[in-house]
Amino acid sequence: MPNLVIYDLETSDSSLHFSQILECAMILVNDNLQELDRAVFHARLNKTFIPHPGALITNKISIKRLKETNLSEYQMTKQLVDTLSKWGKNISMGWNSTNFDRNIIRSTMFRNLEKTYILNSNGNSEADLIHVARSAHLFYPGSIKTGTTSKGNAEFKLTSISTANDLKHEDKHTALSDCEATLSTAKLLKEKAKSVWDSSMLTTSKQEVMKILENEQMVIVTENYGGGPRPHLVTYLCPHPKFTWPLCVDLRHDIDHLLTLNVHHLKEELKGKPKPVRTIKHSAHPILMNPSYLKNFEPYNAIGMTKLLERAKKIKMNKEFAEKVSLIKKEEVEEKEANNQVDKFVEETIYSGGFPGSKDQKVIEDFNQTDNWKDKYNLRNKFTDERYSYFAKRLIYENSPELLDQTEYKQISKFFADNFLSTEKKPFTTIPSAMQAIDDLRNKHEGNDEIISQLEEINGYIEELQTMYEKAK
16 A cells, blocks of 8 residues: 555635645655654745635734745745655545645645646545544444534544544644644544544545446445434446536435436436435545445335345446436536636636646646746746646746736736725635734634734734735726
């Protein structure tokens, strides 16, 4: 088995496309979770981001440190890429990383003209330890202790898990401390719920997930909703016609009834809950378990293994039913896209704009192979895809703005000024929304001198950006 890279990020915002990595920590371990190496990266704030005050309060990184750190985001990204390359093929593992951290890394790579899918390409794959923890809690009750939410449900925040299990986590919400807590939790899960851990190591790539789904009559998949993890016994039906995600039928349902429905009635039936057809995000590290665990879960144990296997075989053999479901899913996507025709910022085209063509890929390689910003400047207009030209100019604006001619510099400055000073709702933090967040946080933390002091520092920085961009207009 390849080595694992346990990682964690501290960011400037919660927005997946418009957030800057301020701090990244990674610990390289072998398959026995023994440490082999570690690395920590820091970046200074770019002027092309407005940090969200709430994020800075959470990660407790001072504005002073963020302004004085030597590395720009671009330089930090280069170091991150070099380190991962040096460490070789690996499984990257974070806590709740499939929902946040990996998407931040993808967006960071995208706008810095690096390999967008560096974590799951060229033999690398991804895992999310929160999925392992939820499945362990479900299949091996008591193997891992959790916190408790206000509604009395199990809480799977990393801070709650580390506290409940007496794991070292001294400096919460710093990248390295969270990394160490994630590694400690991984060791606990591997020891206390080894079957779940072993199963989780078989589904770190979508190719391996598909092999299991196609070769097995039925598997248990864990999904988290309604107050905690829930098991679903499913059998694979067909790929999603647009996104290629595996569509699976939940075997708790009356399969004979579903097979008799025409497309119109089946479409209505699929809207019911529990969902008759479940989507498995095969690139998001689903945990797939053997059906033998069903004896502990209703309603499957009441239906019985013989009946469930019979239902699975009917699904596998019915191509017409797969075609109906595929058609319905295709229509759903088309309806959604028709109702969602809005202009996107370049950063939001990461998944919809396609990969760079061969010509643009060569320019990207030339751009990254030179350390001379003048050479990078000469490459900025050689892209055929305007997205990469935009990113190249943005990188020059952030790292070596004196190379831009006056017209280009003013054009870029005005673009950011118009967006950051806007009072309209944007998919990123603006200066007015940051100011409002500061006021809200002052009221929330009134009497907490430490947080109020940090808010004043953040307020001063936002006012600096406001002055700079008002001049750019």
